[in-house]
Amino acid sequence: MNSLFDPYDLGPVHLKSRIVMPPMTRTRTSEGALPTDGDVPNALMAKYYGQRAGAGLIISEVNDVDQSSHGYARIPGIHSETQKQGWRVVTDEVHRQGGTIFMQLWHVGRLAHSSILPNGQTPVGVTGERAEGSEVFAHGADGRLRFMPVEAPRALATDEVAAMVETFAKAAANAREAGFDGVEIHAANGYLIEQFMNSVLNTRTDRYGGGDMEDRTRFLMEVVDAVVAEFGPGRIGVRLSPFGKYGSMPSDPLTEETFLYVVQQLGQRGVAYVHLLYELLPDGNMESAEFKPRHLDHALLAKARAAFPGAFIWCGGFTDREQAQASLDTGLVDLIAFGRPYIANPDLAQRLENGWPLAVADRSTYYTRDGEAGYTDFPAHSNDMANSSAA
Numbered sequence: 030m031n032s033l034f035d036p037y038d039l040g041p042v043h044l045k046s047r048i049v050m051p052p053m054t055r056t057r058t059s060e061g062a063l064p065t066d067g068d069v070p071n072a073l074m075a076k077y078y079g080q081r082a083g084a085g086l087i088i089s090e091v092n093d094v095d096q097s098s099h100g101y102a103r104i105p106g107i108h109s110e111t112q113k114q115g116w117r118v119v120t121d122e123v124h125r126q127g128g129t130i131f132m133q134l135w136h137v138g139r140l141a142h143s144s145i146l147p148n149g150q151t152p153v154g155v156t157g158e159r160a161e162g163s164e165v166f167a168h169g170a171d172g173r174l175r176f177m178p179v180e181a182p183r184a185l186a187t188d189e190v191a192a193m194v195e196t197f198a199k200a201a202a203n204a205r206e207a208g209f210d211g212v213e214i215h216a217a218n219g220y221l222i223e224q225f226m227n228s229v230l231n232t233r234t235d236r237y238g239g240g241d242m243e244d245r246t247r248f249l250m251e252v253v254d255a256v257v258a259e260f261g262p263g264r265i266g267v268r269l270s271p272f273g274k275y276g277s278m279p280s281d282p283l284t285e286e287t288f289l290y291v292v293q294q295l296g297q298r299g300v301a302y303v304h305l306l307y308e309l310l311p312d313g314n315m316e317s318a319e320f321k322p323r324h325l326d327h328a329l330l331a332k333a334r335a336a337f338p339g340a341f342i343w344c345g346g347f348t349d350r351e352q353a354q355a356s357l358d359t360g361l362v363d364l365i366a367f368g369r370p371y372i373a374n375p376d377l378a379q380r381l382e383n384g385w386p387l388a389v390a391d392r393s394t395y396y397t398r399d400g401e402a403g404y405t406d407f408p409a410h411s412n413d414m415a416n417s418s419a420a
């Protein structure tokens with residue numbers, strides 16, 4: 030049996046263990062000097078990611094592919110030169126510390142608010158249908174940042190969808206130039222790509238929509254092909270959340286067949302891994318204390334495994350070594366992602382391996398702009414011990 034601490038070859042990328050730090054928004058970006066700079070990565074973020082370079086693979090917090098994909102304030106992007114330079118500082122530090130880092134890319138689609146979009150433009154979506162009940166971090170009427178109900182989007186025109194594919198390709202090229210080892214395409218959680226894949230939501234009548242499986246998944250496949258062409262095969266992952274209801278996604282009777290078709294297609298296109306955020310609860314909100322992913326459906330995953338030659342990453346509430354190892358032992362997944370435990374435990378992999386206790390983060394510091402507090406001020410366990418024995 031493979032251990033969580035065994036190395037893993039993800040295509041051309043050698044990982045020192047099977048422990049993954051998944052994407053987590055932390056809102057520590059700096060404001061760009063120009064509005065077109067977007068929100069910019071900085072030296073503090075380099076320190077944070079560098080501290081966590083002991084993970085087998087780090088996947089960065091999510092990044093906007095262009096200005097129209099800015100769904101939440103303070104989320105970085107990779108569309109401006111300034112952002113590229115900021116991320117270069119981060120990737121250099123992670124590599125200096127011996128780590129491997131991919132960048133996560135998204136377009137939020139209808140999960141957006143005009144108050145943080147360029148020129149107050151209307152959000153775009155697969156159709157004009159609003160994500161009733163969903164909120165994003167944007168400006169209220171008083172100009173202050175708070176959670177605001179999303180607005181009704183404007184449906185992307187067919188040529189705009191094709192142009193969006195090029196936007197993803199350009200973002201991937203920028204990520205490569207900024208020193209990333211690969212990219213992960215966010216096709217989960219109700220954002221733009223998943224909006225296209227959902228057979229209930231996607232009522233378009235052009236070649237990107239309608240009842241046909243190939244049409245509904247065309248946007249994702251074109252993005253994947255363009256990004257693989259930009260970055261080279263083996264360095265691309267795709268995140269999926271079948272059955273997830275995050276972002277007001279309607280229940281889709283075709284979820285299972287779409288999922289199996291998608292993984293089969295991704296395999297043929299040279300995608301290195303599929304990152305599963307498996308089945309959020311119907312009212313699933315990852316930011317609520319009640320959030321718990323449901324059990325992985327082994328029968329479905331076995332079918333997906335047979336259809337996809339690459340790796341599966343499973344992310345979903347893992348907090349300890351035993352749970353993670355038991356999941357690896359099913360033989361259905363290859364890599365395990367630990368999200369929240371990575372916030373307070375920069376040396377999580379070493380702590381798990383040595384049975385050292387885990388620190389717990391304070392939720393109120395997850396999304397602040399308080400600099401180091403609750404971000405880079407968690408010591409590694411061994412330093413902790415050294416400090417306390419020196420005292």
Ligand code: PHB
Pocket residue numbers: 054091101104218275
């Ligand atoms: C998500 O992947 O669902 C997600 C990403 C970034 C956020 C919020 C949600 O800030």
